[in-house]
Amino acid sequence: MADKKTLTFSIMDAPYENARTVTALRLIDIAAKRGYNVNVFAYEGAVALSFTKQAAHPNAVHDHDVDQEDHPLPNEWIAAILRSAEAKGGKVDWINCGLCVDERGVNESVVGTRRGTPGDLWKAAAASDGTLVIGAK
Amino acid sequence: MKVLQVIDTAYRCTIEEQDDPVVWITHVMKGAGGDLSLLLVNYAVKGQDASGLAFGDRKQSQPPHIDRDIQKLASKGVPVYLIQEDLAERGIRPDELVDGVERIGRSSVAGLFGKFDHIWHW
Numbered sequence: 001m002a003d004k005k006t007l008t009f010s011i012m013d014a015p016y017e018n019a020r021t022v023t024a025l026r027l028i029d030i031a032a033k034r035g036y037n038v039n040v041f042a043y044e045g046a047v048a049l050s051f052t053k054q055a056a057h058p059n060a061v062h063d064h065d066v067d068q069e070d071h072p073l074p075n076e077w078i079a080a081i082l083r084s085a086e087a088k089g090g091k092v093d094w095i096n097c098g099l100c101v102d103e104r105g106v107n108e109s110v111v112g113t114r115r116g117t118p119g120d121l122w123k124a125a126a127a128s129d130g131t132l133v134i135g136a137k
Numbered sequence: 138m139k140v141l142q143v144i145d146t147a148y149r150c151t152i153e154e155q156d157d158p159v160v161w162i163t164h165v166m167k168g169a170g171g172d173l174s175l176l177l178v179n180y181a182v183k184g185q186d187a188s189g190l191a192f193g194d195r196k197q198s199q200p201p202h203i204d205r206d207i208q209k210l211a212s213k214g215v216p217v218y219l220i221q222e223d224l225a226e227r228g229i230r231p232d233e234l235v236d237g238v239e240r241i242g243r244s245s246v247a248g249l250f251g252k253f254d255h256i257w258h259w
Contacts, residue, residue, distance in 0.1 A: 010257075012259075043158065043162065044158055117165065117169075118162045118165040118166045118169065119165065119166065119168075119169035121162075121166065122169050122171045123169075125138065125140070125255065133257040133258060133259060135159070136146070137145070137146050137149075
């Protein structure tokens with residue numbers, strides 16, 4: 001793809017806290033489905049998005065057991081985005097801030113994601129067609 | 138690549154992190170060779186003191202020193218900008234500011250943005 005774009009996102013919100021997370025994942029998903037190369041630098045609470053020990057739960061308010069509720073887990077969304085990118089000929093380089101991971105004890109991360117540093121964000125942004133920072137507020 | 142870091146939210150997890158995460162990441166990216174500047178408000182006031190926190194017998198021994206971290210950024214050659222009107226609205230006097238920061242008028246912000254390749258709004 002001659003016009004393949006490379007986009008970089010930095011996200012900061014923890015899972016299950018803010019609509020910004022879903023919005024960011026929508027943008028990343030669209031880019032992946034277009035076959036773009038995408039870099040994601042997960043900073044602070046966002047490193048927990050790819051944590052593999054997230055667990056679905058039942059929801060008594062909905063009268064649903066765990067299967068009926070089919071609760072979405074951000075790590076599953078991220079794994080799906082990575083698969084989608086690969087199927088479309090692109091790549092998602094999902095980088096978790098290593099110190100932020102250690103602070104939160106969320107070392108178990110989706111296969112295909114990796115640890116990194118803010119220097120990786122800088123390099124990714126410098127090599128990208130566009131960069132969007134979505135900070136926690 | 139020139140990046141202006143805009144810190145829109147002050148005191149975001151500063152007690153837990155013992156620093157501001159955007160000031161911190163600016164330090165690290167500057168160390169990685171980045172060409173960064175900073176636009177902020179309250180953090181440039183000298184003498185802010187967040188010490189004294191304790192929960193039970195667990196005391197925080199290393200409270201954040203945001204003014205020190207801002208001063209260090211400026212000394213590393215990271216331009217730090219403040220908006221004059223923001224300072225006036227908050228009653229912050231120029232003599233209360235750390236050294237090395239630059240005050241600009243609100244009407245100059247668009248021109249400042251124009252000097253950068255990226256504006257990262259945190």
